[in-house]
Amino acid sequence: MTVSAAIAGGHGMAPMVMASDQSVESGIVTAEKVTAGENGWLVVHRTDADMKPGPVVGYAPLRAGENTDVAAILTEAVTPGDMLMLMVHSEAGGMATGVFEYTLGAKEDGPIRVEDKLVMSVITAQ
Template identity: 75%
Template sequence: MKTRIATASTLFAAVLFASQAFAMSDGKLAVMGDDQDVSGGTVTASSITAGANGWMVVHRTDADMKPGPVVGYAPLKAGANSDVTAILTEPVKSGEMLMLMLHGEEGGSQTGVFEYTLGAKEDGPVRVDDKLVMTVITAK
């Protein structure tokens, strides 16, 4: 009897902990990052919450805050992702703005292959309430 109670208590504690962890992140899709030095040819989002497997895509942007050409990407798993780093495919100068954006894996012909081109539907941007899930940083 004691074994069953201990097992049930352990299971309850694990479920409670998992629920609290999910509640702390509140399950909302998000991209978080800070201004950073990109002279090493990479850019990192500190955390990304994704609803499904997908991509962190690095777009050039400016004061208009419209996504421009893609200059890097990295794969994401569903759920919480920490310290997601993308290799930049072209030089980015100090002072330039980069949009770190959540993209999905849907619509492409190959799973695990980034197929998006600007304006395409394949592996396209994720939106919540018609707003892009992204953050903008400045390269140092």
């Protein structure tokens, strides 16, 4: 998908993730707002000071356009001080629609890019 197609699919809004540092005590990470150019996923990766996406620790479905209060259930323990990268992934390339199939480095349901940059936000667990 081209950048213009991604923006058109998102109703003229560029793909983005807006999230803040937050408590993970409930086992959930929430993005205040996510704009996606197509149906896909908000994926929570571990990260660190190098800002490279690491293992997936949670995900939630996204619909094309603007999504608010997107809650991803964490699939493993995250402790206060851990850095998390909330990233927009596509639904493309997998075997089944509506099933999250991505594993680190795979092409199925992989991250989207705009001008070769990942669409993401980094937060610190509180």
